[in-house]
Amino acid sequence: MDINYKQFIFAREYRGLSQSELAKNIKGLSQSNLSKFEKGLGSLSDEVILKIVDYLKFPKGFYRKRVYNIVENAHYRTKSITKKQRSDIEYSDKLIGYIIDEMSESVEFPEMRLRQINIEDGFSPTKIAQYTRKYMGLTDEPVKDICGLLEDYGIIIVEVDNEVDLFDGVSFTTDNGYYVMVINRNFSNDHKRFTIAHELGHIIIHLSPNFLISDFRDKEKEAHEFASEFLMPSDYIYNSLRYLKLASLGELKRYWLTSMSSIVKRASDLKAINRDRAKYFFIELSRRGYRKKEPIDVYIDKPSLFNQAYLLHKNELNYSDEELAESFCLPIDVIDRFMKLNTPKVKMRVISKQA
Template sequence: MNHTQLIFAREYRGYSQTELAKNIDGLSQSNLSKFEKGINVLSDDILMKIIKFLDFPLGFFEQKISIVCENAEYRKRATITKKQRSYLDYTNKLIGFIVDQMSISVEWPEFKLIPIDLEEGYTPEYAASYTRKTLNIKEGDPVNNIFQMLESKGVIVAEIDAFEKFDGVSFLTDEGYPVIAINKNFDNDRKRFSLAHELGHIIMHLAGGFPIPLNRDKEMEANTFASEFLMPAQFVKNALRNLKLSYLADLKRYWLTSMSSIIRRAKDLGCINYDRYRYLNIELSRSGQKKKESIKVPIDKPTLLQNGFNLHFNELGYSLDELCEAFKLPLDILKRIYTENKSDNRLRVA
């Protein structure tokens, strides 16, 4: 048994070493700790009790999932428990694992975006501008159909039912596929910023395999990328000069971004001073728009992952139980990640 997979299963189920040991006859926390560090063995009887209790198939513990999700984005100042972080981290790793398992039968679109190394003297703004051109977004246009646009270039996107403090994460699977997972429960304007933010991580920090110096602020770079990607300075700056509260609704409808982010963009571009920035935010709060903006913007839906499931069910003839057996995953995990979403898009059997 791969001891790292035992840690994976235990923490995904939300058990500490002490809690798991209390539920398994003949298992001590000390022996479990040593086993998870790779310096001890457990009897076959104890291991089978653990596997049954955690409700993971035996084959899962023979896998090695090494996906790194280091760019997980949580709301600033948010208090996240270790259990919450572990659950989300492992959920995202499982999504990546499923993408890799599907790649045996599914031909995912080729990744066609260009990674940009900021150590070569480029800026996040340049990276965003260049990526817009690569995606054939016309100058001065908002970013429409953002899910479809990213997936057409080989970025696989998943929406997950996460707690309110989680925004999104980007990572490469063990087979090298770029994946973005975002919180499905947010308003569309926030989803769009999260997608652009994570795209920035892929372009500047992940896909190129560039060494990133420790003094680089990757979150700030991704935020700068997202702002320029969604609201290019060259085309938004004039509209943000001396920004008034009455302008925000029309600007939001055009750029498809939140009013809060428009105000922030105006400050960052020097179109308003700090006092004006503070005043606009106070007025936004006073009207109740800070917590929940009344104007909604449209967004499309991701399709690649759902179509991958549909291909296995409809064209390859798998049942859900058979797919669990093939992927060596528990039924509850596959059910959670799979949400039926019929699509006209077709993926080819590899």
């Protein structure tokens, strides 16, 4: 059979199976033969391959694909994440990227219009965030419709269901060059907003194909600095932080749409308060239980490009979910998992009504 053995690794690991676990469930397959096959050093009979295909539930056409979608800058929340949990998140991200590339054959996603800046030229993340705000026409106000704003500039945001202790978000480019953020939908809105701004920092600073970023840079710290300036610009927030009081954190949170903790951290970073004052705030927030769950649910808009593209396939191109699965060479459970979400209205158009 004409297959790409790397896609077998993809399907097996997405299903959360080790080589030995898969081999135990396939008659005529040994772990050693599977290992050689997945290294490109051996072959398997067509009969055994068909059994594997049937067991993993990925269509035959999937194994003739070449899905890479190199996923970088994933922000995991714990060092104790298991290999199986990490594998599920990473392969889920790759599948989302693959689905976007497949949908782009029929629907038109907005062009990525943000300017990426080479930090190796000596620009600080703060300066890059200030430039980005100016480029996007943001003035002295908070970034309100952050999802709609970024999607208008060609960044596709996708929400997924993950345990909050495992994963915040990730940004990457698909094999066809689309810029994607995948974020964990199970956080508070202020947390999601900061994650989105953080991933925007990665896209602007670290994901351009046109310049090389040193491996010695602290990319997470740089993205964090970018996000803080992007959401809470120093020129406009500083004066309200100079005489910061505990009672004013709620009002500042409502205005800037960021967490109380991030506001205290911002005040400390900008030297609007000293370390002792910041320590006092964090102790008080912890004592009240606000470090785990803060009061006040701030506004965030919903991302829509990914889901609208799905609805265009359903409603205008007249695909059923089963036909989408067949067309994209994916199992129906993958379509169910990633594409059946609430979809706000967004301006997109169909390129072709050809299947």
